[in-house]
Amino acid sequence: MSQKSASSGRRDLLNSPIGNTLKSMTLPMLVGMVMMMSFGLVDTYFIGLLGTDELAAISFTFPVTFTLISLHIGLGIGTSAVIGRFLGNNSHSEAQLSGTGALMLAFVLAAVLAFVGVITINPIFTLLGANERLLSYIHEYMVVWYAAGVFLAMPMVGNSILRASGDTKTPSYVMAGGGLINVILDPILIFGWGPIPAMGMQGAALATLIAWALGLLYILYLLAYKRELILPRLLSMSELKRSCGGILKIGLPAAGANMLTPIAGGILTAVVAGYGPGAVAAWGVGGRLESIASIVILALSMSLPPFISQNFGANNLSRVSKAYQLCVRFVVIWQLLVFGVFYVLSGVFARAFSSEPEVIGLIQTYLMIVPLGYGVQGIVILTNSSFNAMHLPMSALLMSVLRLFVFFVPISYLGSYLFDLKGMFWAGIVANMLTAAVAYIWFCRSLSKRMAA
Incomplete structure (x- = not known):
């Protein structure tokens, strides 16, 4: 790799002031994510114009689409940690090999998931509680969305490669550009325009596919030729095994x-x-608004790990500790x-988001309760990303199991059982507070052990 390309778009994460460095890395991510998620809300808005059933149907898809996106995010986390x-x-050739292998792995994984997803639409969404009327809308949306997932996985991993090098501006441009293309195409493909027929929910998924496909073409060109962060060729099987081992770990x-x-x-x-389709519609809208409310946390969870990974690789553990503490304090104050x-x-x-009184009331109840817990939830998110950046993925996994299936789901269900939907909202806050306390103590102790070794 040439010196020019090695330094292109990168910040000095090992020596520059911690606060200013994290700020300069996070702000571009924040702008890109605000635009992308705002476009996601617009997407939900257009689908909501089709009717309550369509809005409820798209709400049912969120857990499934987020599951697959989370899988790709996990691959990106491994990629970023290893390359960082x-x-x-200073092992630049190994970083190139790992980046190339990660992109090849992302393509194979996305293709397999698309096939499995299409043939399991009915059983999965029936299990989630969708009725026959909603299943027809879900089916037309998800068939196209699964195909689009192939074009989503590789840009997500490619953005992780860029962030690992210290460049957070370009990923934000890619996210914002894809979101803008999506929102431009949404009304055209959903409601029809000129010779283009109205496609309803399928049009929303098709707009997503086109936006992600264009993003993929750009990111591959950028990584292979302009930045030289990956190799402009396919890896041999032995190279692929070698490069993917650390990433998959x-x-x-x-x-x-x-x-x-x-x-x-x-x-x-x-x-x-x-509680009915109205409650599901409100739950889905609340989830989308939660993404906007937590935007700073999500941006930090993407900019903090490259900082930690590079300083971990250089054995600058005191900088890791200071960066983590700074981010934790900031997110609690900000989210309040x-x-x-x-x-x-x-x-x-x-x-x-709705003109129906029942749905309006439920959305308002959600927004007056649930966001109170976003700050402590942010501590858990940042701790998980920090564990992965420190090459402690099993700690992050165990923390997630603890948060979701020891605290969050059981306590939320109990709140729902005892005090209906409002009780479920309050119970989620209690669960996040308990998990945040455990996460903070766990990470600080793990880091202290590394520093003492």
Whole structure:
């Protein structure tokens, strides 16, 4: 790799001031994610215009689509951790090999998941609680979405390669550009325009497929030729095995940990389905708004791991500790401010997504309670990403199991059983507080042991 390409788009993560470095890495990610997720809300808005059944149907798809996206995120986490460590100790050729192998692995994995997904649509969504009427809408959307997943996996891994090198601007441009293309195509393909027929929910999925396919073409060109962060060829089988070993060691537990969240979400969606389609629609809208409310946490969870991985590779563990503590303090304060905004504007947000009084009331209730717990939830998210960046993926996986299936799902179900839907919302906050306390203590002790070794 040439010196120019090795440094292109990269920041000095090993020596520059911690606060300024994290800020300069996080802000581009924040802008890109705000735009992408705002476009996702627009997507939900257009589907909501089709009717309550369509809005409920798209809400049922969230746990499944998030499960598959989480799997790709896990692969990206493994990729970023391995490449970041290689770059931290100046092993650039190994970083190239690992990046190429990760992209090849992402393609194979996405293709297999698309095939399995298409043939299991009816049993999976029936299990989640969808009735026959909603299944027809879900089927037309998910067949196209599964195909689009092939074009999603590789850009996500490619963005992880860029972030591992210290470049967070380009991934934000890719996310924002894809989201913009999606939102432009949405009304055209959903409602029809000129010679283009109205495709309904299938049109929304097709818009996503086109946006992701264009993003894939750009990211491959950028990585292979402009940045030289991957090799412009396919790897041999021996090279692929060698490059994927370290990635899968971190990526598989990380993917498992990430997939647990939407699986738990699917369980709770089934619980919410017992309150009727209106409750499911409100739950889905609340989930989309949660993504916007947690945008800073999500951006930090992508910018903090490359910082940790490179400093871990260079054995700068004191910088790792300072960065983690700084991020934890920031997200708690920030999310309390976000809760205040959501509480005051809950009615405005609710009426923007539905005209039915029942759905409006449920969305408003969600927004006046659930966001109170986003700060402590952020501690758990940042701790999980920090564990993976420190090459401790099993700790991250165990933390996710603890959070979701020891605390979150059981306590939320109990809250629903005792105090209906509002009780479920409050119980989720209690579960996140308990998990955050465990996560913080666990990571600090693990890091102290590494520093003392």
